[in-house]
Amino acid sequence: MRVFASEMIKKMMGRFGIAEDEPIQNYLITRSLEKAQEKIEGFNFDARKHVLEYDDILNHQRKIVYERRRKILLGVRKDIEEKLAEMFEDDEIRKILDDKKALLGEDEFYSALRRLLLQAIDMFWVEHLEMMDYTRSSVNLRAYGQRDPLVEYKKEGLRLFKEMEFAIREEIARLVPHIGAGMFLKEEEKLKEMEKNVTLVGGGENKADNNSNPKNSALKSPTNEEGDKIGRNDPCVCGSGKKYKKCHGR
Helix, strand or coil, rough: CCCCCHHHHHHHHHHHHCCCCCCCCCCHHHHHHHHHHHHHHHHHHHHHHHHCCCCCCCCHHHHHHHHHHHHHHHHHHHHHHHHHHHHHCHHHEEEEHHHHHHHHCCHHHHHHHHHHHHHHHHHHHHHHHHHHHHHHHHHHHHHCCCCEEEEEEEHHHHHHHHHHHHHHHHHHHHHHHCCCCCCCCCHHHHHHHHHHHHHHCHHHHHHHHHHHHHHCCCCCCEECCCCCCCCCCECCCCCCEHHHHHCCCC
């Protein structure tokens, strides 16, 4: 009512002093309320539709990336080889891949290559999402230049997606020559490294044994040169002439 009601209805409601919780039965007022409700629902529908149009653009890109990741995660060699053939047409890169396969063996080569592909895709996909979010927040300003923000968002999204794919290819081409047996630790080795670090930081069992061993304890009983235990009233071993309890025995 405050947004869409006419001035006549507002004045009428104020003149009669109708309370907000009182049921309204007047035809004119009821009709105005219905029209206001229709306007609000139409406004909200347009807003949701506008948001959905923007989301559909990013959702289409997300389906493409997730489908690629799914094929790589399944570890089917045929899919990985097709992906490499799609990404690299350079004979030099293909030769490097063949040499690495012969050096490491097929199992270890495809395992390392699969992790490399997933790492590159995940890294640049996150950066792409950040860029798309920034583009969406700033593209509305192009409406001042008589440009449709949605069309501009589609163009920018396509350009950024192509740049992401190019960056992924460049990253993989850069790292492929460095693929080796120790490039990726196996999960078991990672767990062992973590356990080792925890033991070193926490001290482990050795630290507990050292603390429980009276030979390694820092609080030793004081003795004189003959090895006898010093009493509290005996002269202090430092030679000051004072009793031990008044000097170093405090």
